[in-house]
Amino acid sequence: MKIAILLKQVPVKDAQLKVNGGGTWIDESDVTFEINESDHYGLEEALRLKEKHGGEVVVVSMGPERTKEAIKQALAKGADRAIYINDDSVRSADPVINAKILAAALKQENFDLVLSGLQSDDLGHGQTGVIVAELLGMAHATIVMETDVKDGKIKVKRELESGWFQYVEIPLPAMLTIQSGLNQIRYATIKGIMAAKKKEIKEVIPADLGLDAAELQSPGVKLHKIYVPVKTKETVILEGDPKEIVGQLVEKLKNEAKII
Amino acid sequence: MAEGILVIIENNGEQVNRLAWEALTGAQTFAAEVGQPVYAAVPGKGVTGLADEVAGKKLDKVYVLEDDKLQNYTPDGYAAALQQLINHVQPAYVFWGHTYQVRDYAPKLATVFGKVMLSDVIGYRMEDGKPVFVRQMFAGKFNADFTFEGDAPYFVSFQAGTFSADELQDGKAEVETFALDLSSVEIRTEVLDIFQGVKQEVDLSKAEVIVSAGRGLKEKDNLKLVFELAEALGGEVAASRPVCDDGWLPVDRQIGSSGQTVAPKLYLAVGISGAIQHVVGMKGSKYIVAINKDPHAPIFEIADVGVVADLFEVVPELTRAIKEAKGA
Ligand SMILES: Cc1cc2nc3c(=O)[nH]c(=O)nc-3n(C[C@H](O)[C@H](O)[C@H](O)COP(=O)(O)OP(=O)(O)OC[C@H]3O[C@@H](n4cnc5c(N)ncnc54)[C@H](O)[C@@H]3O)c2cc1C
Numbered sequence: 144m145k146i147a148i149l150l151k152q153v154p155v156k157d158a159q160l161k162v163n164g165g166g167t168w169i170d171e172s173d174v175t176f177e178i179n180e181s182d183h184y185g186l187e188e189a190l191r192l193k194e195k196h197g198g199e200v201v202v203v204s205m206g207p208e209r210t211k212e213a214i215k216q217a218l219a220k221g222a223d224r225a226i227y228i229n230d231d232s233v234r235s236a237d238p239v240i241n242a243k244i245l246a247a248a249l250k251q252e253n254f255d256l257v258l259s260g261l262q263s264d265d266l267g268h269g270q271t272g273v274i275v276a277e278l279l280g281m282a283h284a285t286i287v288m289e290t291d292v293k294d295g296k297i298k299v300k301r302e303l304e305s306g307w308f309q310y311v312e313i314p315l316p317a318m319l320t321i322q323s324g325l326n327q328i329r330y331a332t333i334k335g336i337m338a339a340k341k342k343e344i345k346e347v348i349p350a351d352l353g354l355d356a357a358e359l360q361s362p363g364v365k366l367h368k369i370y371v372p373v374k375t376k377e378t379v380i381l382e383g384d385p386k387e388i389v390g391q392l393v394e395k396l397k398n399e400a401k402i403i
Numbered sequence: 404m405a406e407g408i409l410v411i412i413e414n415n416g417e418q419v420n421r422l423a424w425e426a427l428t429g430a431q432t433f434a435a436e437v438g439q440p441v442y443a444a445v446p447g448k449g450v451t452g453l454a455d456e457v458a459g460k461k462l463d464k465v466y467v468l469e470d471d472k473l474q475n476y477t478p479d480g481y482a483a484a485l486q487q488l489i490n491h492v493q494p495a496y497v498f499w500g501h502t503y504q505v506r507d508y509a510p511k512l513a514t515v516f517g518k519v520m521l522s523d524v525i526g527y528r529m530e531d532g533k534p535v536f537v538r539q540m541f542a543g544k545f546n547a548d549f550t551f552e553g554d555a556p557y558f559v560s561f562q563a564g565t566f567s568a569d570e571l572q573d574g575k576a577e578v579e580t581f582a583l584d585l586s587s588v589e590i591r592t593e594v595l596d597i598f599q600g601v602k603q604e605v606d607l608s609k610a611e612v613i614v615s616a617g618r619g620l621k622e623k624d625n626l627k628l629v630f631e632l633a634e635a636l637g638g639e640v641a642a643s644r645p646v647c648d649d650g651w652l653p654v655d656r657q658i659g660s661s662g663q664t665v666a667p668k669l670y671l672a673v674g675i676s677g678a679i680q681h682v683v684g685m686k687g688s689k690y691i692v693a694i695n696k697d698p699h700a701p702i703f704e705i706a707d708v709g710v711v712a713d714l715f716e717v718v719p720e721l722t723r724a725i726k727e728a729k730g731a
Contacts, residue, residue: 156618156676159697160544169541180645236549238510239519261506264542268522270510273478277514282591283478285507298595302661304503306603310595311477324648363519367548369540371699378703382711389720392692393728395708400669400690402612402636403728 422500619674
């Protein structure tokens with residue numbers, strides 16, 4: 144089975160982020176990055192499917208130069224090769240534009256299965272996988288918690304709301320968006336890290352993919368600015384010496400929450 | 404000319420999804436500002452009763468979309484049906500509540516029209532007669548202003564709680580059965596089974612005090628800090644999703660959109676960032692205390708008391724002080 148995993152690099156979970164001078168994005172200068180959480184689970188699922196059914200896992204990743212670190216990590220964990228799309232010429236907050244570029248890269252190979260995480264921790268549209276599926280004419284399933292490939296079809300367990308689940312079956316080729324927690328993510332081994340050095344990372348730019356440049360520059364939605372949200376609730380902030388904080392907090396638990 | 408706001412009424416054949424009612428409130432509010440009519444679409448099989456219920460709200464028309472192929476939700480069936488309706492109605496806006504089902508097919512539908520959906524929107528404001536939509540980014544750490552470019556239709560899904568279903572205005576609308584033709588539509592998804600996950604062994608909804616553990620605890624062994632605190636307070640331990648994903652705690656202790664919903668007298672969030680999927684499960688708590696080292700953590704938006712500190716310093720001290728206060 145030929146499997147693609149769409150994988151994005153995002154700021155680490157507990158990075159203390161600041162907005163950049165123009166208010167258009169975060170200031171990336173002191174930020175460390177990691178593989179987007181649900182993409183990471185998607186990578187693990189791709190590797191497990193390959194181990195079970197044979198074939199190949201190809202990482203497809205778009206972003207600035209730093210994205211290669213995430214790609215190398217994925218290769219070290221066992222992905223076979225990668226396609227890296229440098230999107231400096233586009234860098235869009237429009238999910239359809241990003242999906243068009245990814246779909247164009249995927250189209251050049253015939254994948255049986257395309258996986259992605261269900262949502263990125265930066266833009267967070269939660270749409271890329273579904274749009275890619277539509278652009279490629281593939282069936283799709285979202286918020287996937289379990290996979291089972293059989294006879295040209297894939298049966299998946301989908302998470303629904305409030306503790307409900309659903310089994311659905313769709314024909315291959317298919318696109319799945321993966322929910323965090325469906326498996327346990329492996330660590331890269333030293334051997335894997337060494338082997339990754341010899342693996343192919345094919346670098347392309349959107350213009351190489353036969354896309355209409357004008358179309359990529361005319362988004363359907365535009366991001367104007369990002370900012371720290373204005374608090375609507377009156378929150379009492381306690382900070383400073385732990386002993387003092389605790390003293391104040393205990394008073395509040397007594398007098399306001401009334402649970403002591 | 405595209406005109407009107409079309410609200411898609413998600414339902415399970417028996418009941419309208421609460422987020423769909425919220426989106427309808429949103430449409431009523433928005434319509435008043437832009438001076439446009441409101442329409443609703445009720446897709447499914449055997450949903451005329453639900454359509455009548457929707458028609459009791461203030462809007463201009465309710466379209467019933469009935470077909471055997473809509474009996475079970477599938478992305479192919481829903482996208483095709485709504486494509487036909489949208490071509491007929493030509494609305495300027497299509498509104499949804501941001502549910503799991505909407506995540507599954509709405510981006511596909513927008514793509515069919517060559518359009519983009521703004522998903523998980525938490526509000527809007529009018530600027531020079533044009534709506535600016537606000538969404539969260541970076542897992543809730545920031546808000547972002549977005550506008551639509553180009554021609555209608557514009558597709559928008561709203562986060563739970565953006566509008567209140569209690570503020571829906573009543574009225575009397577016409578119900579029309581829309582003539583769908585799905586005969587040539589291939590449904591690629593076969594729905595096999597819908598079921599409830601693991602039986603809940605603990606019912607956290609009855610707990611008066613909940614101490615909830617997040618990824619900030621770093622590793623499973625550190626959970627003892629929250630267990631000791633919960634014991635001192637006489638409360639239950641709960642957790643955010645990653646704590647359960649990593650197997651530190653069983654999934655029936657998970658709070659949030661895919662876990663339990665609770666409203667205790669005290670909810671004490673330890674090392675939890677406050678992502679919306681967690682917050683929907685606990686924001687009804689009477690008193691919320693959050694301990695987090697990041698002053699910008701979104702959990703502080705909804706907390707009554709925010710403790711900006713290292714949990715490894717504060718939590719043991721707090722446990723000790725509570726024991727002392729109770730002993731005294
Ligand atoms: C469809 C869907 C459904 C979901 N359902 C749920 C759900 O039901 N429940 C749920 O919880 N999540 C759910 N999630 C996941 C959710 O989006 C978040 O990823 C998750 O809630 C984050 O958990 P967390 O706050 O524990 O971890 P993080 O976001 O990683 O936050 C950890 C926090 O700990 C703080 N911290 C770190 N170290 C310290 C320290 N030493 N002292 C003090 N603070 C510290 C950090 O500043 C950070 O704010 C869902 C997501 C999706 C997309």
